[in-house]
Amino acid sequence: MILAIDIGNTNIVIGCMDGKKCVFIERLSTVRTKTELEYAIDIKNVLDIYHIKRADLEGGIISSVVPQITTIVKLAVEKILKKEPLIVGAGIKTGLNIRIDNPAQLGSDLVVDSVAAIAEYPVPLLVFDMGTANTVCVIDKNKNYIGGMIYPGIGVSLDSLTANASQLGGISLEAPEHIIGKNTVECMKSGTIYSAAAAIDGIIDRLAEELDGDVTVVATGGLAGKIVPHCRREIRLDEDLLLKGLAVIYQKNQR
Missing domain, CATH: 3.30.420.40 (ATPase, nucleotide binding domain)
Structure with a gap:
């Protein structure tokens, strides 16, 4: 262990x-x-x-x-x-073939997510990691990491909204009963949850077009469980993905 x-x-x-x-x-x-x-x-x-x-x-x-x-x-x-x-960093064997402008710039969390996803799921792959920042790893049919996306996480966006709109207070990240909110809190919850879900669906559509076919989509991260159930695309929720990737990399580096 x-x-x-x-x-x-x-x-x-x-x-x-x-x-x-x-x-x-x-x-x-x-x-x-x-x-x-x-x-x-x-x-x-x-x-x-x-x-x-x-x-x-x-x-x-x-x-x-x-x-x-x-x-x-x-x-x-x-x-x-x-x-x-x-x-995880320079000198560690990961087995990941990174095809970006500067492979050294790729965050270790993205490396670990990608290693785990390749080991567990069919390619091509999109891996969403939802935390402070939302990241997307794009892995092609040959198991190469070819790039990705980074955009503000839900918490960052919500903090910015409440900080810059004086009449809006903090809310919990739970979906309201209806998409159309009937009061300020419901409107904020609906806007936060469903805009994040719609963004994921839209990103999947666009990246799938660029990859010329069907893709496997995996989501992980602390906030993924709150958003993925409201997405319309098929997404596999794997909250243990990072740990699985670390275990794979650990074994690759044992003599």
Whole structure:
């Protein structure tokens, strides 16, 4: 069993993978001011909740899009495992053929998502990861990563709306009973949820045209479960995708 961690701008996804099986998946808040000891305590507490001991873990792997705390979390994991975890980045074998202008610019989370999707689903593929930013990975019929999209996440858009419209307050991300809202809160919920769902449907249509055929669509990320049920296109929701990808990359780098 391995400890797998993905550091995002808003949340840190933490879980354990036993082969291809996800033992658990949890999220911690990404706090840039925490020390390695504080992160070690957080991670240890999560492991304790699931009754996982250090002896149960053969190693660890980390991907991160927040360079400021990558080393801090790495040191925190070392305190728990008593061994150095792998960091997804330069020098790590992923098996992903990246066909973009500058492959070094591709975020580690997109690499991990793509590796997992190729291992689990038929190509060509579109992989939506819905978090602080929404990202789309495009994988062609030959399993090459050929590019993608990045656009503002639901939370970012909603925060911008409430910050710039003085009469609009915060809302929870839940779909109202009807698309046509009857009050301000319902209107905001409907606009947020259904505009995000419609955007995904439209993006799929356009990318499928460019790929000349049917595509498999996979969605993951903390907010995917709230939006995907309202999409009209067939989309496979896989909340464990990142951890699956980390497990695949971990195994590729074992001697």
